[in-house]
Amino acid sequence: MNVTIPYAPRYPSVHRELETHRFVVLVAHRRFGKTVLAVNHLLKAALTCRRKRGFFAYVAPYRNQAKQIAWSYLKHYSAPVPGREVNEGELSVRLPGGSTVRLFGADNPDALRGMYFDGVVLDEVAQMKPEVWKEIIQPALADRKGSALFIGTPKGVNLFSELYAFAREAMNPDSDRFDPAWTALCFRVDETGALDPDEVARLHRDLSDNAWRQEMLCDFSASADDTLIPIDLVTEACARRRRDEDTSDMPVIMGVDVARFGSDASVIFTRRGLQAFAPVVLRGLDNMELADRIAAEMAFRRPDAVFIDAGQGQGVIDRLRHMGHEVAEVPFGGRALQEGRFVNRRSEMWFGLREWLKGGGCLDASGGHGMRLKSELSVPRYWYDGTGRIVLEPKDRIRERLGASPDIADALALTFAAPVGVRSVTEAFARDRDPHGFLYGWGSGRGAEGGAF
Numbered sequence: 001m002n003v004t005i006p007y008a009p010r011y012p013s014v015h016r017e018l019e020t021h022r023f024v025v026l027v028a029h030r031r032f033g034k035t036v037l038a039v040n041h042l043l044k045a046a047l048t049c050r051r052k053r054g055f056f057a058y059v060a061p062y063r064n065q066a067k068q069i070a071w072s073y074l075k076h077y078s079a080p081v082p083g084r085e086v087n088e089g090e091l092s093v094r095l096p097g098g099s100t101v102r103l104f105g106a107d108n109p110d111a112l113r114g115m116y117f118d119g120v121v122l123d124e125v126a127q128m129k130p131e132v133w134k135e136i137i138q139p140a141l142a143d144r145k146g147s148a149l150f151i152g153t154p155k156g157v158n159l160f161s162e163l164y165a166f167a168r169e170a171m172n173p174d175s176d177r178f179d180p181a182w183t184a185l186c187f188r189v190d191e192t193g194a195l196d197p198d199e200v201a202r203l204h205r206d207l208s209d210n211a212w213r214q215e216m217l218c219d220f221s222a223s224a225d226d227t228l229i230p231i232d233l234v235t236e237a238c239a240r241r242r243r244d245e246d247t248s249d250m251p252v253i254m255g256v257d258v259a260r261f262g263s264d265a266s267v268i269f270t271r272r273g274l275q276a277f278a279p280v281v282l283r284g285l286d287n288m289e290l291a292d293r294i295a296a297e298m299a300f301r302r303p304d305a306v307f308i309d310a311g312q313g314q315g316v317i318d319r320l321r322h323m324g325h326e327v328a329e330v331p332f333g334g335r336a337l338q339e340g341r342f343v344n345r346r347s348e349m350w351f352g353l354r355e356w357l358k359g360g361g362c363l364d365a366s367g368g369h370g371m372r373l374k375s376e377l378s379v380p381r382y383w384y385d386g387t388g389r390i391v392l393e394p395k396d397r398i399r400e401r402l403g404a405s406p407d408i409a410d411a412l413a414l415t416f417a418a419p420v421g422v423r424s425v426t427e428a429f430a431r432d433r434d435p436h437g438f439l440y441g442w443g444s445g446r447g448a449e450g451g452a453f
Contacts, residue, residue, distance in 0.1 A: 011192075014026065018149060021147075021181060023167065024147075024184075028186070028187040034151045035151075042119060052098060053098050054100070055116060058104070059103075059104045059112070059137070060124060063091075063103070063105025071091055082096065109136055116140055116141075118146045119148070120140075122137070122148065124153075125159055125163065154214050154220040154222065156231050157371070157379075164186075167183060167184035170183075187218070188218050209222075221235060224381070226383065227379075229357065231378040234357070234374050238374065242275050247274060251420045252301055252303045253307070254268060255308075255412060255413065256307070256316070258312040260405065265281045265283050267280065267281050267282070268411065269412045270301050274356070276363050276364060279412070281408065291320050294308075307330045308320075309329075310334075311331065311333070330349075330414060332344065332410075346392055348416075350380065350413045353409075376410075
């Protein structure tokens, strides 16, 4: 049976890539036509599927969103297919031969569990929690070797940017991650001709620089205008390098964020002046075990101050004090040191972290947690309350958007809880000449940090 659907591909080269690669990450500007392209790709794959009971899915961040942007397209383009059955309740279309195309929302991941897929489109991946792909959809593709198309527009560092970076690396034959099943495609508004030139010029004029770079030029390094720490700033900090002797007489400060929930991590973050070191990320430890690990890290780093989140860390704080260690508890929701500028202590510390990055702070993102650190730092938004004080987006709201709690970044922010000086010249001298050779440092001044603001 020959079936002609009312679709004239605007980008035939993209469809060729979809038919020759199992995993495709498509980054494209707004109004590129991603949804129409994706729906027709699924429809053709379903119509030509030779497997019994072929099953294909279009997944948007929310089910209502999937219905609004894709359901009418799926019904329109499948209408010429004789015998196709539409189920409005399930948002599905059953085709001759037994294949089904169905719409889902990533906001209800349980609806996706236990299924198999021959092909999946994930639309606006940047707005999805990582586990939707990693723990649910990817395993569901395995038994039938299904394919996946990831489409969207950049929104900073998240699952979408991670997948795009992975696909780019997988395309390189010289890379250890080379995998011909993957490919990455990127289409900027100045390359496609999808929009009228006059409209493009208007958008360039009317949009903010960040919005233009992100929405139209597909720049993953652009941030939303209300982001506290732009991804550009984080990227620059990760690229900086400093010599140990540049910060050797600066105080060492340690921040500890204690896990709030079972899936969260406890994090120990140490920095000295303008140098922050790789975080220690711990999971599954009780208070006694965590206190022992912190004590060991304190013996190694010899900090001049240790700040611990008081919200979940009271048991850890008590244990460390019982062991004879001097630590300071910091209530994230407590009063800021500068009450006239910040609504609470956490907002104040994060603002101090931003100023530190702007002042030349260096981040070590070389370890296994580097990508997550970048993502967490560039996610929080901010606004002003009725009295003009800075308000940082609450941790629970960030968890909803990021899919995880920003534990690593919060631990780094804790190192800006209060001004700290070196305990003594003798201790600084001894630390700098430690037999293990760690000359650690941080700070923007010499001898004592003058505060976070």
